[in-house]
Amino acid sequence: MLKIKNYKKILKKKNIFSKINVNREFKSIYGTILSGFLLIIFFYSIPIIANIGGALFIKSQVVENNSKKIFKDTLEGKDTQLSDNLDTQLNIKNLFDDIFDINEKSPTDVVRLNAATLDQLFKDTNYNLKSIRDKKIVKPIEINLLPAELKKIENSKKKKELFIKIVLPLILEENNSVRIDRKMLFSILNKNNNTSKEKLWLKKKFKQYGVVDNDLSTLKIRMDIVPVSIAIAQAAKETGWGTSRFAIQGNALFGQWTWSGEGIKPAAADNDSKHKVMKFKVLRASVRAYIRNLNTHSSYRFFRKERAIQRDNYTSLKSLELVEFLDQYAETGKEYTKILKKIIQQNSLTDFDDAKILPGSKKIKNII
Numbered sequence: 001m002l003k004i005k006n007y008k009k010i011l012k013k014k015n016i017f018s019k020i021n022v023n024r025e026f027k028s029i030y031g032t033i034l035s036g037f038l039l040i041i042f043f044y045s046i047p048i049i050a051n052i053g054g055a056l057f058i059k060s061q062v063v064e065n066n067s068k069k070i071f072k073d074t075l076e077g078k079d080t081q082l083s084d085n086l087d088t089q090l091n092i093k094n095l096f097d098d099i100f101d102i103n104e105k106s107p108t109d110v111v112r113l114n115a116a117t118l119d120q121l122f123k124d125t126n127y128n129l130k131s132i133r134d135k136k137i138v139k140p141i142e143i144n145l146l147p148a149e150l151k152k153i154e155n156s157k158k159k160k161e162l163f164i165k166i167v168l169p170l171i172l173e174e175n176n177s178v179r180i181d182r183k184m185l186f187s188i189l190n191k192n193n194n195t196s197k198e199k200l201w202l203k204k205k206f207k208q209y210g211v212v213d214n215d216l217s218t219l220k221i222r223m224d225i226v227p228v229s230i231a232i233a234q235a236a237k238e239t240g241w242g243t244s245r246f247a248i249q250g251n252a253l254f255g256q257w258t259w260s261g262e263g264i265k266p267a268a269a270d271n272d273s274k275h276k277v278m279k280f281k282v283l284r285a286s287v288r289a290y291i292r293n294l295n296t297h298s299s300y301r302f303f304r305k306e307r308a309i310q311r312d313n314y315t316s317l318k319s320l321e322l323v324e325f326l327d328q329y330a331e332t333g334k335e336y337t338k339i340l341k342k343i344i345q346q347n348s349l350t351d352f353d354d355a356k357i358l359p360g361s362k363k364i365k366n367i368i
Contacts, residue, residue, distance in 0.1 A: 087218045087301045094207035095296060102285040106144070110282060115149040115162060122165055129161055132168075133351045140358050141169055144282040145251065151243040160347065163242040167235050167253065168228070170287045172357040175225040178291065181205065182223050189216070210296045221304050222295045224311070227319035229349035231290070233340045234329070236347075250279035254290040299328040319353055320344060 113121070122128065127139050143166045153159040185205070188198050206214050209222045238255040239247035246252040250264045256278045257263075263276025280286045294300050303325035310317050323340050330336035344350060 087221050087304060088298050089212040090210040090296055090298060091207070091212050092210055095210045095292065096289065098208065099285050099289050099292065102288065103281045106281040106285070108281075110144045112145040113143070113147060115147040115153060118143065118147055118162065118166070127165060129164060132355055133348070136355045138169055138172055138355050138357045140173070141165075142173070142284065143170075144284070146242045146247055146283065148248055150241070150248075159243075160236070160241055163236065164232060164347075164352075166242070167232060167283070167287070168352060168355070169357055170284050171226075171228050171231045172355065174284070174287050174291055175228070176357065177288075178223060178225050178295075185219065185223055189220075209292075221308050224295065224304070224307055225317075226291050226294055227317050227322060228352045228355065229319045229344045230323050230326070230340070231287070232349050232352065233323070233343040233347075234290070234326075236343055237336075237339060246277045246279075250277065251281065251283050251286050252277050252279060253283060253286045254293075256286075256289060256293055294326075300326065316354065319350055 125139060125141065127141060132138055146166065150159060150163065184201065188194055188202065205219060205223070209219055211218045211222070235253040239253055246255065246264055257275045258278045263279045265276050278289065280289070294303060303322065306322055306325045307317060310322065320341060323344065324337050326340065327333045327337050
C-alpha cells in the first residue's frame with residue numbers, strides 16, 4: 001500500500017502542488033474583485049432606489065395637511081404660492097351638472113297647488129313661523145312650484161309668511177347638503193392618506209365647485225352654506241315675495257342670468273340683449289343654483305372670504321355683516337345690500353339662521 005508520505009513526494013515531483021496553489025491564489029483574487037464590484041453596484045443603487053420609493057410614496061398621497069397653513073396665511077393676507085389664484089379662477093364645465101340632474105329627474109306633470117290649498121296644508125301639519133322662531137325646528141315640507149295667486153293676496157304679512165314657508169325648507173335642505181359635504185371634506189383633510197373612494201369624492205367636488213388645479217384651499221372656502229336670512233331676503237327682493245313672472249313661470253327665485261341655457265327674456269331688455277333669466281322645473285333647483293353661484297363666481301369671492309374669516313372667529317355666521325359683501329349681485333351695488341339688510345331686519349329673518357329641518361336621513365340627523 002502506498003504511504004501518504006510517499007504519495008506527497010510523487011505529487012511534488014510532478015509539480016501538482018504548485019498548480020493547486022496557483023489555482024487557489026487565482027480564485028482568491030477573482031473572489032475579491034467580484035465582491036468589490038458587487039459592493040460598488042449596491043452603494044450606487046441605494047440613492048436610485050430611495051428616490052423611486054419616495055416618488056411612489058408621494059404619488060399615493062392626495063391631501064397634504066399644509067393646506068391648513070396655506071388657508072390660514074391667505075386669509076391673513078400673507079403671501080403664499082396659491083394666494084394669487086385663490087378663489088378667482090373657475091372651471092365651469094361641470095359646475096351645474098347636479099342642478100341639471102334635478103331638472104331632468106323632475107316629473108313633467110308637477111302639480112301647482114293654489115294658495116288656499118297650501119295654507120290649509122300648513123295648518124293641517126301645524127307648520128307655522130311662530131313655532132319655528134321659538135323652537136327652531138322646521139318640518140320637511142317640499143313645495144315644487146309657487147302658487148300663482150301670491151300676487152293677488154292683498155294682505156302683505158300673509159303673503160310674506162306664505163312665501164317664507166315655501167322657500168324655508170328648500171334653503172335648509174340645500175344648506176344641509178353642503179354641511180354633509182363640508183363634514184366629509186374636513187374628515188379627509190385630517191388624514192395623511194386617502195382611500196380610493198375619498199379620492200373619487202374629492203375629484204367630483206373639485207368639478208362641482210369649479211376648482212382649478214385641485215386647490216384644496218379654494219374648495220374649503222367655497223364649500224359652505226349661505227345664511228338662511230340672506231337667502232330668503234334675496235329671494236324676496238328678486239321676486240317681489242314670489243310674485244314675479246320669472247318666479248311663477250320659471251321657478252327663478254334669485255334672478256340669475258344665462259346666455260346659453262334655457263331661460264325667460266326680460267320684458268325690459270334691449271333687442272340686442274342676449275341674456276335671459278335662468279328657468280328651472282322646480283324651486284329646489286333654483287335654490288341649489290343660487291348657492292352654487294355665490295360659492296363659485298368670482299364676483300362673490302369677498303363674500304366667501306368674509307364668511308371664512310367669520311368661521312374662524314365666531315361660532316356662527318353673522319348674516320347682517322356678511323350681506324354687505326353682496327354688492328356685486330346687482331347693478332345698484334351698496335344700495336342693493338342696504339335693501340337686503342332692511343328686509344332681513346324688518347321681517348326678523350335672522351330668527352331662521354339657526355333653524356334646523358327635521359331629518360329625512362341618517363346623514364342629516366348626524367349634523368343636526
